[in-house]
Amino acid sequence: MHPAPSVIIFTCISGLGFGLLTFLGLNFPDVSGWTAFWFFFIAFGLAVGGLVSSTFHLGNPQRAWKAFSQWRTSWLSREGVFAVLALMVMGLYALLVIFFDTKIAPLGWLGAALSLITAICTSMIYGQMKTVPRWNMSSTPVLYVMYSLAGGALLAGQMTAALVLIVFLTGFQIYAWMQGDKRFDEAGHTIESATGLGNLGKVRLLESPHSGENYLTKEMIHKIGRKHAMKLRIISALFLGVLPIFVMTFMEVHHIGAAVLVISHMIGLFISRWLFFAEAEHVVGLYYDKR
Amino acid sequence: MTALPASTPKKLGLAIDLDICVGCHACVINCKEWNTSNYGAPLGDQDAYGANPVGTFLNRIHTFEVKAPEQPAQTVHFPKSCLHCEDAPCVTVCPTGASYKRAEDGIVLVNESDCIGCGLCAWACPYGARELDAQEGVMKKCTLCVDRIYNENLPEEDREPACVRTCPANARHFGDFADPESNVSKMSAERGGLVLMEDQDTKPVNRYLPPRPKADIQTDGDIDILAPFLEPVADTPKGLLGWLDKALEAI
Numbered sequence: 001m002h003p004a005p006s007v008i009i010f011t012c013i014s015g016l017g018f019g020l021l022t023f024l025g026l027n028f029p030d031v032s033g034w035t036a037f038w039f040f041f042i043a044f045g046l047a048v049g050g051l052v053s054s055t056f057h058l059g060n061p062q063r064a065w066k067a068f069s070q071w072r073t074s075w076l077s078r079e080g081v082f083a084v085l086a087l088m089v090m091g092l093y094a095l096l097v098i099f100f101d102t103k104i105a106p107l108g109w110l111g112a113a114l115s116l117i118t119a120i121c122t123s124m125i126y127g128q129m130k131t132v133p134r135w136n137m138s139s140t141p142v143l144y145v146m147y148s149l150a151g152g153a154l155l156a157g158q159m160t161a162a163l164v165l166i167v168f169l170t171g172f173q174i175y176a177w178m179q180g181d182k183r184f185d186e187a188g189h190t191i192e193s194a195t196g197l198g199n200l201g202k203v204r205l206l207e208s209p210h211s212g213e214n215y216l217t218k219e220m221i222h223k224i225g226r227k228h229a230m231k232l233r234i235i236s237a238l239f240l241g242v243l244p245i246f247v248m249t250f251m252e253v254h255h256i257g258a259a260v261l262v263i264s265h266m267i268g269l270f271i272s273r274w275l276f277f278a279e280a281e282h283v284v285g286l287y288y289d290k291r
Numbered sequence: 292m293t294a295l296p297a298s299t300p301k302k303l304g305l306a307i308d309l310d311i312c313v314g315c316h317a318c319v320i321n322c323k324e325w326n327t328s329n330y331g332a333p334l335g336d337q338d339a340y341g342a343n344p345v346g347t348f349l350n351r352i353h354t355f356e357v358k359a360p361e362q363p364a365q366t367v368h369f370p371k372s373c374l375h376c377e378d379a380p381c382v383t384v385c386p387t388g389a390s391y392k393r394a395e396d397g398i399v400l401v402n403e404s405d406c407i408g409c410g411l412c413a414w415a416c417p418y419g420a421r422e423l424d425a426q427e428g429v430m431k432k433c434t435l436c437v438d439r440i441y442n443e444n445l446p447e448e449d450r451e452p453a454c455v456r457t458c459p460a461n462a463r464h465f466g467d468f469a470d471p472e473s474n475v476s477k478m479s480a481e482r483g484g485l486v487l488m489e490d491q492d493t494k495p496v497n498r499y500l501p502p503r504p505k506a507d508i509q510t511d512g513d514i515d516i517l518a519p520f521l522e523p524v525a526d527t528p529k530g531l532l533g534w535l536d537k538a539l540e541a542i
């Protein structure tokens with residue numbers, strides 16, 4: 001699949017934003033006044049910034065509001081609805097905390113739950129795609145939620161939680177990469193099964209429908225950069241997990257150290273999300289004899 | 292609404308004969324011509340006369356080679372357009388309700404004034420039947436020529452999809468798969484119509500009639516298998532030719 005920068009930025013930073021909102025809703029860290037303002041400012045900036053970025057890849061963004069209507073069937077629609085609900089509830093919670101120094105715990109819990117559900121909805125946009133076997137597995141939602149929570153814990157300065165979550169996340173990401181590598185073949189999709197001509201013999205594409213590219217080949221059949229996938233996975237795992245885990249375990253983390261941790265984790269996150277798209281193979285590629 | 296109808300009284304669709312299609316692309320061109328000038332946004336092209344032309348098409352012909360061991364390879368031309376699936380995943384993923392399946396005849400359509408061009412429906416379709424138009428930013432797909440098949444302004448014989456109407460080989464057939472007595476249902480039953488990518492659980496309406504088995508002719512080492520069937524011509528010439536024949540033989 002084509003790794004569109006707007007979608008990578010959207011899933012990464014809004015995931016982090018809602019992860020941080022989850023922790024803030026649960027009252028970690030226990031802050032108020034200006035300190036609380038800055039925490040909420042970062043959380044809302046990331047969550048909203050991500051959502052805005054997601055509209056950049058739309059053909060007709062001026063109608064984006066219509067996307068709230070089909071929550072009964074569409075995960076994308078659900079994501080929009082829950083994102084707005086989470087932002088509204090957490091917005092109210094934040095207002096009370098910052099300006100009135102009042103904490104209504106149940107309101108925070110509700111906001112936290114809605115933030116987490118938003119992250120799940122985002123993951124299901126991809127997880128539901130039967131046409132992309134690498135995405136269509138149960139580890140996709142688990143992975144997205146873990147990314148959201150681990151990054152959220154780091155941003156919320158919850159070092160113990162962050163350490164535990166990042167250890168699990170890194171391990172699980174490596175497991176998901178390995179599982180993903182097998183998915184397409186396990187699903188049994190071949191050019192023979194796609195064309196239904198397998199009983200007549202071995203099938204290959206003799207002539208493509210057209211000499212150039214088309215929307216489908218550009219959008220669904222992305223092969224550039226895949227050859228470096230292994231190296232990128234290693235780099236991603238290092239920045240995402242290994243480096244932060246090392247720093248958190250063996251060093252005293254102060255402000256600058258925390259910033260370095262966050263940046264390192266985010267670099268790892270962006271690389272892994274790029275791979276999530278670039279490595280995903282859509283079954284339509286079979287009709288073009290490409291994967 | 293992007294909820295799918297539980298069932299539709301009619302299931303309009305195509306039976307495409309892989310044995311007959313000669314890969315002429317006439318249906319591709321006529322489809323583009325009709326659909327760029329009728330319902331909805333036109334089917335845009337970019338860099339049409341340049342080095343890298345791309346454009347939106349609703350129907351495309353792939354050509355495959357099939358090779359069984361010890362057999363000569365066989366060419367199969369493979370037309371591909373929307374299969375108007377009963378469990379259309381492209382419809383349920385749509386966040387705006389722009390994609391829908393008609394309750395009355397099962398045709399899957401896009402209401403372009405609601406489409407935000409997110410492209411999710413194209414991801415959800417396993418067959419590559421949807422293309423986002425780069426010019427208009429809306430999703431385009433086969434409409435089964437909904438603006439022809441019910442169009443009383445057209446002569447009766449033109450009230451079928453443009454691809455079906457134009458196919459010079461008669462490889463494409465239009466009809467109602469819900470009616471077991473329809474032309475397409477009978478054809479599909481007789482030929483064992485293929486359900487494309489059944490494992491994707493989309494329940495397509497369209498059927499592909501598989502290539503018929505090739506006749507297994509024993510040639511006994513004789514390359515020209517038809518020669519033995521030909522009548523020998525002018526075995527014993529008569530008239531002028533006869534005289535010439537004898538005269539030449541005598542020399």
Ligand code: SF4
Binds near residue numbers: 379380415418419421
């Ligand atoms: S062929 Fe593709 S676009 Fe057409 S109904 Fe089926 S899934 Fe949807």
Ligand code: SF4
Binds near residue numbers: 386389
């Ligand atoms: S591209 Fe248009 S029709 Fe397709 S899912 Fe998005 S809004 Fe719906």
Ligand code: SF4
Binds near residue numbers: 458459
């Ligand atoms: S017009 Fe008919 S024969 Fe020609 S490519 Fe289309 S289906 Fe095949």
